[in-house]
Amino acid sequence: MANFEYASTNTGMLLLEVRDTGIGIPDSQKEIIFEAFRQQSGQSNRKYEGTGLGLAITKKLVEKMDGHIEVHSEQGTGSVFQVTIDKVGFDNRKLPEKEINSLLAVNVRFKDSLVLIIDDVKANADAFIALADSPDIKFLRAESGEIALEILNHHKPDLIIMDIRMPGMDGFMATKAIRAMPHLANIPVIAYTASVFEMEKLNNHELFQGAIIKPVNKTQVIGELTRFLPYKTIKGQEYSIQEQEATV
Template identity: 35%
Template structure:
């Protein structure tokens, strides 16, 4: 893979979201020219996705700086191993010193007020930590409360050759996602960043979409419009996604009552999935 190219689609999505929030988004690259790496692109994109998602979610003023650097490993220069360093720095709410040791644990956020205001389950950084471990890497945090945070990931990747890229450019290369049919999609999501991410992806795939932030508004929107699909968050104010789905399925209009609904939740509890 080519490191910068592999991250472009993920980065472009968050640049758009940052612009919508009035935040700056800066990129800094220190990568040797024509560098080709043998690494897991999916895991790498997931790491960057989670870090950028957190940065934008918890930043209301200022912005985000993404820095990517690649250097030969100094441990064994003959091994053709590159050390990849990715850092995401924001000017957001930061993390109190006494919370920094537990922030990477499952289901942990700095405190309950953050969960109430910004949502989420506290799994994002835990997932990043596990992905870093799988890639023989690590993650570190530097933060001052109310001034921002910087997460730095370091992973190792084997050097590849340019000829390896020609295969991907051929007939067997993965093609970008595209829509066979343009759909009109309702996004029911009370967290603005999550909603903007979903909308950006749907727009990129050629679909139209509208956003509502609670189940009651989702139900009203379905009654007033003709959607092809609904993306429904579970935990929303006024009316949950589960209750909104029940009421949609009970509508007198048989077409609207059968609209495909995809539930969106980061809830890890089995009883929630069964509902």
């Protein structure tokens, strides 16, 4: 959790709070956990993969910013760590209209659409779908190129998100197979890659209509979806709605 309390026109207090559901910390050991190479008794380095440095470094960084860190915890119920930093400066100048429009662009409502996302790592597909955050987009998933082709025998999506590096049939092979099917040849395919070095090549590749790099963020996801799917833009507090058609 993060919270900012305004103290003046250009400063305020920043409060950060992190909760866990771990083993908890007894009162007698709440101070030593902030010491370097120290962990509470009974906590095995091997089991929890810790070195005892994380909280010590965090405390030093917070104190360098004239802040304070504290812990509230009970054994068996987890812990709450709170960081408070006072007199944090902020820029209250009005954003240029161009930047405001850019921010508003992510406030979109998609029309009913079907998207096939192909990735052998479930977490990557989950991340993309969560960031799209649209009840109007139905996502189909495939964990391989072979499974994707089977799905495409029964469904015709409006857009395909294609992982490039997959075992067996990779993204290039799967997309070539899709392009060979007359009824699917014109479906836009966005390459989904973890390689920075592949991005430029993929953006200009004849097989793909775009490329997006992992890990993705919401702006990237919405930006690519609005290129190919019809949507409505919700602007400002009045929520006036402007119809937009995708441009393929």
